[in-house]
Amino acid sequence: MRIRWSLHAARRLRxxxxxxxxxxxxxxxxxxxxxxxxxxxxxxAHRRLAVQGVPFLLRVFYIDAGGGDLVVLSFxxxxxxxxxxxxxx
Numbered sequence: 773m774r775i776r777w778s779l780h781a782a783r784r785l786r787x788x789x790x791x792x793x794x795x796x797x798x799x800x801x802x803x804x805x806x807x808x809x810x811x812x813x814x815x816x817a818h819r820r821l822a823v824q825g826v827p828f829l830l831r832v833f834y835i836d837a838g839g840g841d842l843v844v845l846s847f848x849x850x851x852x853x854x855x856x857x858x859x860x861x
Contacts, residue, residue: 774841775799781844788848790830794821795847798832804858808833814845818856821849829853 775796785792802817817832832847850856 773800776837776841776843778843778845781846784846784848790847790849794830795832795844798830798847799834799842799844802832804861806858806861818858820853823849826851827853829856831856 777792781795785795798817798819801819803820804818806816808814808816813835815834815836817834819830819832821828821830828849828851830847830849833845834842835845837843
């Protein structure tokens with residue numbers, strides 16, 4: 773599996789103070805993964821993190837581009853874990 777980056781996602785790496793490794797490991801080893809109910813073919817991967825003891829959720833939006841390629845579209849870290857964590861999976 774190869775992970776590629778959209779231009780938008782690549783530009784956001786610096787702004788959001790996360791590493792490519794953080795994002796890619798979330799796609800590969802997500803705590804949760806589900807297809808975006810509002811956008812067919814787009815997937816959301818979640819991974820729980822803690823920064824200085826504060827719980828966060830890293831959300832990564834990506835598509836399967838075929839041929840074993842995944843393309844990261846966007847991502848962000850949020851403290852609203854309960855809002856986005858799915859209990860129905």
